[in-house]
Amino acid sequence: MSKKFKFIPYNCGAGASLSGCEMGPTVLKETVFSNNLWEEFYYNTEHDKSLETQQSSKERIRVIEDYCKKIVNDVEKAINDGYTPVTIGGDHSIAIGSVAGLAKAKKSSRRTGLLWVDAHLDGHTIETSPSKAIHGMPVAHLLGYGFDELVNIIDNVPVISPEHLCLIGGRSFEEGEIRLYRKLGVKLFLMDDIKRMGIKNVVDEALKIVTKGTQCHFLSIDTDAFDPDIAPAVGSPESGGINKNDMITMLEKLRDANFDAIEIAEYNPKMGKNDGMTRELIKDIWTILSKNKI
Numbered sequence: 704m705s706k707k708f709k710f711i712p713y714n715c716g717a718g719a720s721l722s723g724c725e726m727g728p729t730v731l732k733e734t735v736f737s738n739n740l741w742e743e744f745y746y747n748t749e750h751d752k753s754l755e756t757q758q759s760s761k762e763r764i765r766v767i768e769d770y771c772k773k774i775v776n777d778v779e780k781a782i783n784d785g786y787t788p789v790t791i792g793g794d795h796s797i798a799i800g801s802v803a804g805l806a807k808a809k810k811s812s813r814r815t816g817l818l819w820v821d822a823h824l825d826g827h828t829i830e831t832s833p834s835k836a837i838h839g840m841p842v843a844h845l846l847g848y849g850f851d852e853l854v855n856i857i858d859n860v861p862v863i864s865p866e867h868l869c870l871i872g873g874r875s876f877e878e879g880e881i882r883l884y885r886k887l888g889v890k891l892f893l894m895d896d897i898k899r900m901g902i903k904n905v906v907d908e909a910l911k912i913v914t915k916g917t918q919c920h921f922l923s924i925d926t927d928a929f930d931p932d933i934a935p936a937v938g939s940p941e942s943g944g945i946n947k948n949d950m951i952t953m954l955e956k957l958r959d960a961n962f963d964a965i966e967i968a969e970y971n972p973k974m975g976k977n978d979g980m981t982r983e984l985i986k987d988i989w990t991i992l993s994k995n996k997i
């Protein structure tokens with residue numbers, strides 16, 4: 704059965720400390736997702752405005768709230784029109800809207816599985832975050848912790864429940880987020896776990912968590928999950944990430960798990976000496992994830 708995808712861009716870097724992510728969807732649209740996929744984009748004038756980071760924190764929250772509400776609507780519309788939404792960051796604050804959009808469309812708040820592939824844990828609140836950047840906080844907001852405007856992005860919140868959440872690839876994090884996840888019983892597979900268990904076992908365990916007792920499941924990939932050797936152009940590169948072979952094994956398994964919505968975030972065309980390498984990686988990610996099953 705072939706899948707129809709609908710790309711939803713988030714030309715917004717207001718959640719990041721460094722500018723550049725807001726250019727990601729436009730660059731990817733013109734390179735990786737060019738030509739034949741062009742008409743698969745929602746790309747209206749509202750979405751045509753890149754939003755950078757040079758604002759006060761109050762203004763940043765308003766910008767992210769505003770933009771994430773549009774993402775909620777676009778994801779909901781894509782699902783209702785029979786598509787699999789593919790949200791493209793922009794910084795990772797996009798997920799506050801995209802995951803909520805899936806939950807709203809499927810009426811599945813707290814029964815939405817979320818698989819988060821990332822070098823970071825994105826579980827900060829303003830109190831625990833050293834950088835105060837909102838792209839380090841989307842998972843906490845989806846769990847109900849953070850700024851009221853962003854927690855209450857849809858009516859039925861919190862959007863996700865800790866037992867349906869799993870994170871893969873973590874290697875850079877602070878005590879505050881670990882404390883939150885430990886309190887809530889969230890399952891983390893850090894890079895050490897991948898080395899110890901092997902990527903296949905990690906993905907099998909992760910899929911059990913996001914599919915058990917849920918109505919739908921969401922895959923959010925932060926490009927920085929992969930090693931900077933293969934993904935240098937990201938907002939916050941961290942060494943020791945997922946290598947190419949493990950990436951392929953992981954994505955092939957994830958493709959077969961039929962996620963209801965997919966996300967690729969944090970590509971930053973301004974970062975890395977050779978951002979063509981990161982575009983190639985994103986192309987590979989997409990080629991694997993979009994391949995129809997036989």
Ligand SMILES: [Mn+2]
Binds near residue numbers: 795823825838969
């Ligand atoms: Mn992230």
